[in-house]
Every structure is written in structure tokens, then in C-alpha cells.
Amino acid sequence: MRIDLHTHSTASDGTLTPAELVRAAAGAGLDVVALTDHDTTAGWAPATEALPEGLTLVRGAELSCRWYGGVDRGYDPPIALHLLAYLFDPADPALTGELTRMRKARERRAEHIVDMLRADGVNLTWDEVRTHADGASVGRPHIAQALIRRGLVANTTEAFAPQWLGERYRLPKEDIDVFTALRLVRAAGGVVVFAHPRATRRGRVVPADLIEEMAAAGLNGLEADHEDHNPEQQAEVRRLAADLDLVVTGSSDFHGAHKTVKLGAYTTAPEAYERLIAQATSTIRPVPAS
Numbered sequence: 001m002r003i004d005l006h007t008h009s010t011a012s013d014g015t016l017t018p019a020e021l022v023r024a025a026a027g028a029g030l031d032v033v034a035l036t037d038h039d040t041t042a043g044w045a046p047a048t049e050a051l052p053e054g055l056t057l058v059r060g061a062e063l064s065c066r067w068y069g070g071v072d073r074g075y076d077p078p079i080a081l082h083l084l085a086y087l088f089d090p091a092d093p094a095l096t097g098e099l100t101r102m103r104k105a106r107e108r109r110a111e112h113i114v115d116m117l118r119a120d121g122v123n124l125t126w127d128e129v130r131t132h133a134d135g136a137s138v139g140r141p142h143i144a145q146a147l148i149r150r151g152l153v154a155n156t157t158e159a160f161a162p163q164w165l166g167e168r169y170r171l172p173k174e175d176i177d178v179f180t181a182l183r184l185v186r187a188a189g190g191v192v193v194f195a196h197p198r199a200t201r202r203g204r205v206v207p208a209d210l211i212e213e214m215a216a217a218g219l220n221g222l223e224a225d226h227e228d229h230n231p232e233q234q235a236e237v238r239r240l241a242a243d244l245d246l247v248v249t250g251s252s253d254f255h256g257a258h259k260t261v262k263l264g265a266y267t268t269a270p271e272a273y274e275r276l277i278a279q280a281t282s283t284i285r286p287v288p289a290s
Contacts, residue, residue, distance in 0.1 A: 001031045001032070001270045001273075002029055002030045002031050002032070002264055002267050003030070003031060003032040003033075003267050003268040003269075003270065003273045004025065004030050004032070004033050004034065004251050004252050004254070004263055004264050004266070004267055004268070005032075005033075005034040005036070005058065005060075005084065005086070005193070005223075005249050005250075005251040005268050005273070006034060006036050006062070006084055006195065006223065006226075006249075006251030006252060006253045006254070007021060007025070007033055007034060007035055007036060007251070007252065007253070007254040007263065008035075008036065008037050008038070008062075008253075008254065008255045008256075009021045009035060009037055009043045009047070010043075010134060010136055011035075011037040011040055011042040011043030011136050011137070012037035012038035012039070012040055012043075012062075012136055012137050012139070013037075013038060013136075013137075013139055013141035013142070013255060013258065014037070014254070014255045014256045014258065015255065015256030015257040015258055016256045017046065018035060018043035018044075018046040018047035018050065019046050019047065019049070019050030021033070021035065021043075021047065021254075021256075022035075022047050022050050022051050022052060022055060022057060023050065023052055024263055025055055025263055025264075026052040026054065026055045028262065028263040028264045029264065030055065030263060030264050031054070031055065031056065032055070032056045032057075032058060032273065032286070033055060033056075033057060033058070033263070034057075034058035034059075034060050034084075034086060034251070035047050035057065035058070035059060035060065036060040036061055036062045036084050036085075036086075037061060037062065037136075037137070038061070038062050038063075038064060038106075038137055038139065039061060039062070039063060039064055039099050039102040039103055039106065039137055040061060040099065040103060040136070040137045041059070041061055041090045041099075042136065042137070044059045044090065047059075048287050051287060051288075056286045056287065056288060057286065057287045058086055058087065058277075058286050059086070059087065059090075059284060059287070060084060060085055060086035060087065060088075060190075061084075061085050061088075061099070062082050062083070062084055062085075062195060063082065063083045063084075063085055063099075063102075063176060063181050063185070064080070064082060064102060064106075064173065064175045064176065065080070065081050065082065065083050065175050065176050065177070065178040065181045066078045066079065066080050066081070066175035066176070066177065066178065067079045067081060067177075067178050067206055067210060068177055069179075070206070070207075070210070073207075075204070075206075075207075079203075079204050079205070079206050080173075080175060080203070081178060081194065081195075081197070081205075081206060082194075082195040082196070083178065083181050083182070083185070083192050083193070083194060083195065084192065084193040084194075084195045084223065084249075085181075085185040085190050085191070085192050086190055086191050086192075086193070086276070086277075086280065087189070087190050087191060087277070087280040087282055087284045087285065087286075088185050088188040088189055088190025088280075088282055088284065089188045089189050089190070089282045089283070089284060090284070092184075092187070092188035092189075094184055094187065094188070095184040095185065095187070095188045098176055098180070098181075098184055101174075102174065102175075102176065103137045105173070105174035106137055106138060106139055106173070106174075107137075107138045109171050109172075109173055109174070110129065110138045110139060110140065110142065110143060111126055112171055113140070113143055113165070113169050113170075113171055114126045114129055114143065116169050116171075117143075117169055122147075122152065123150060124143075124146055124147065124150060124152075128146050128149075129142050129143055129146045130142075132145050132146055132149075140160070140165050140170075141156070141258060143159075143165060144156050144159035144160065144164075144165060147159050147164065147165075156258050178214065179213075179214075179217055182214060182217045182218045182219060183217070183218070185218075186218040188282060189280060189281040189282025189283070189284070190280055190282060190284075191220040191221070191276055191277075191279045191280045192218065192219055192220050192221075193219075193220060193221035193222065193223055193247070193249050193276070194211065194214065194219060194221070194222050194223065195223050195226075195253075196223055196226045196228050196229060196253070197211065197222055197223065197237060197240075198229055198233040198234075198236055198237055199226065199228035199229060199233070200233070201228050202228060208240060211240055211244070212244060215244040215245075215246060219246065220246065220247055220276060220279050221241070221246050221247030221248065221249050221272075221276055222237050222240060222241045222246050222247075222248060222249070223237070223249045223250065223251060224237035224238050224241065224248045224249065224250060225249075225250025225251070225266040225267070225268075226250065226251065226253060226266055227252070227253065227259075227261045227265065227266065228253075247272050247275050247276045247279075248268075248269075248272055249268040249272060249273075249276070250266040250267050250268050250269075251266055251267070251268065252264060252265045252266055
């Protein structure tokens with residue numbers, strides 16, 4: 001049984017539509033795939049409608065979070081981190097309200113970045129960025145695609161170089177406090193996995209004692225097997241999970257053409273998957289329900 005619990009579609013910053021994603025997952029030999037677009041559930045319905053025979057869909061979202069409580073411990077500025085939330089009630093008013101706030105903040109940020117580019121003479125418009133997003137949660141990857149289409153950069157890697165979106169045209173992003181996110185998802189009946197917790201190539205990572213606090217606050221699992229973890233980091237995550245009695249997951253973090261990693265490049269063990277699903281308390285279950 002092959003299980004990939006972290007993928008993205010055009011509902012956020014992937015390059016395959018939700019329908020294309022589930023068909024690609026089946027074609028890659030997956031038995032279970034989770035759709036975890038950034039701060040949105042917009043892809044749930046089209047993915048469900050297009051679900052191929054034999055593939056189970058786990059509906060989720062990747063939440064953009066930040067740890068604000070580390071300043072007194074010498075962690076300043078606050079550290080960004082991502083939580084994978086699964087099987088939560090999408091109609092829960094508190095969680096839905098927070099996700100809506102996040103998407104609006106993300107869109108304002110993207111529009112300001114376009115304004116900065118235009119002020120420097122870059123021939124780019126907000127309308128073309130939004131058109132490329134096609135109703136998805138607008139973010140920097142959509143600006144990157146607009147730059148590529150304009151011929152201003154050759155590829156996504158170049159778009160995120162320091163002279164472009166990596167530094168010069170980068171603005172701070174509003175995120176959810178990590179403990180608020182944990183509380184909201186668990187209250188909405190979902191389960192939560194800390195995505196790529198030791199991915200130092202992405203920047204600073206949180207200390208182990210914070211992960212202990214997160215576990216006490218309702219964290220269900222840690223993503224160990226991921227392209228941004230080397231073998232030593234994978235082993236460290238597994239040790240942490242064992243010490244805290246957390247589920248260990250593995251997944252591709254597939255984004256389509258935005259990344260080279262393939263669907264199913266990293267997977268979750270069936271027993272870990274079953275344990276994680278059993279901890280969800282909402283009526284939202286994997287489709288089709290096992």
C-alpha cells in the first residue's frame with residue numbers, strides 16, 4: 001500500500017488541477033493521496049469528483065504558521081513552520097474564518113509585491129497574476145509564473161533568487177500562531193502533522209522542546225521522510241516521534257512542475273496512516289471510506 005500525505009494542486013501553488021492531481025496519483029501507483037493545498041480547501045470538491053477507481057483521497061490543508069513564543073528563548077524573529085491538517089470539518093466557523101483571513105492577507109501581500117516590481121519598471125500587472133492563479137490562493141509562485149511568461153526569468157528557481165522574489169521583492173507574510181492553529185484544527189475534529197520539521201535548508205527550525213509543547217497541545221504526528229530532510233534529519237525526527245508517541249509520516253510535498261520531486265517519492269507506512277486516521281473525530285473521512 002503506497003500512501004502520500006502531502007501534495008499541492010492549482011488550488012494553491014501546484015501546477016496540476018485537483019482533478020489532474022488525483023489522476024496522476026493513481027498513475028503513479030498510489031493507493032492513498034492527501035490533497036494539502038496552502039490554507040485552503042478549494043480543491044477538495046473537484047478532487048473528490050475526479051477520484052479514480054482504487055484511489056483513496058484524504059482531504060487536508062497545509063497551514064502557514066509561526067512560533068511567536070520564542071523571543072524570550074533567543075528565537076527572534078519568530079520562526080515560520082507548516083502544519084498539515086487532515087480531515088477537519090471545513091464548515092467549522094473558527095477555522096474557516098482563520099483560513100479566510102490568511103488567504104486575504106496572502107493576496108494583499110502578493111499585490112504589494114507586484115506594486116514593488118512595477119515601481120522598479122518591471123512590466124507586470126496584478127490582473128495577469130490573478131488570471132494565472134485562476135481563483136486559487138494567490139502567492140509568490142503565481143508571481144514567479146508571471147515573470148517566467150514575461151521572459152524576465154528562465155524558471156522558478158531564478159524567480160526566487162535574491163534579486164527577485166527571494167529577497168529584493170519579498171515581504172513578510174501573516175501566519176497563524178502555531179498553538180492557535182493546533183487548537184482550531186483539533187476543535188474542528190481534524191488531526192495535525194508537523195511538516196518537514198527539520199528542513200534546515202528552508203531556514204531556521206524550531207527546537208525540540210517546542211515540539212514537545214506542540215505534542216502536549218494536540219499534535220498528532222511528524223513528517224520524517226521528505227526531500228528536504230537528509231538521512232540524519234529523518235532519523236532525528238523518528239527519534240522525536242518515538243519519544244513523544246507521535247505518528248511518523250512520509251510524503252512527496254508534490255507541486256508538479258514547480259519541483260522535481262515525484263508523487264510517491266516518499267510515503268507513509270500503512271500502520272501509521274491507520275493510526276493517524278483513527279485519531280480524527282470529525283465526520284470527514286477518507287474518500288472512499290475504508
